[in-house]
Amino acid sequence: MELVPLRLEFAAAMLAGGPQDDEVARFTGSHQTFELADVEAYIERTLNDPNRYTRAITEDGKFLGEVVLTIDPPNRSAGLRIVLWDGFGKGYGTIALQHVLDHAFTERGLHRVDLEVYDFNERAIHVYKKLGFREEGRLRDALLWDGVFHDAIVMSILSTDNI
Known part of the structure; x- marks a missing residue:
């Protein structure tokens, strides 16, 4: 598994496995449908936003999902979001989250990272708690x-937490 910067070449895979997929839509709470142009515009915005840290989760070049920090520099905090389209049960989500938390606390000097997760997403809640959220x-x-x-459910982790 590799974490690489999100690129336009991933747009078609994101569209195919994103909110159009019933399980992904439910876990992300997305009632919207998207066109390829919407996904490409999202990627362009992400690439040009200095307060967003986005990584594609890949395996052998295949796009599996994304992990995103939306950074609030004045408050040294960030919102976190992750979605996997594929690769469940292999620890990819945990590895991606550990990478992003390290980036947040070590590289960016943030103090707080928070997220929201729906109460039925027990797999994600388990991983977040395991990581110290x-x-x-x-x-x-x-x-x-x-x-x-x-x-x-609103969850957070602080740089001062013993993780």
């Missing part, structure tokens, strides 16, 4: 999916 609270009934409301 702590639950801060819940956004009750934040997602309506197939007629059922779900909480968004």
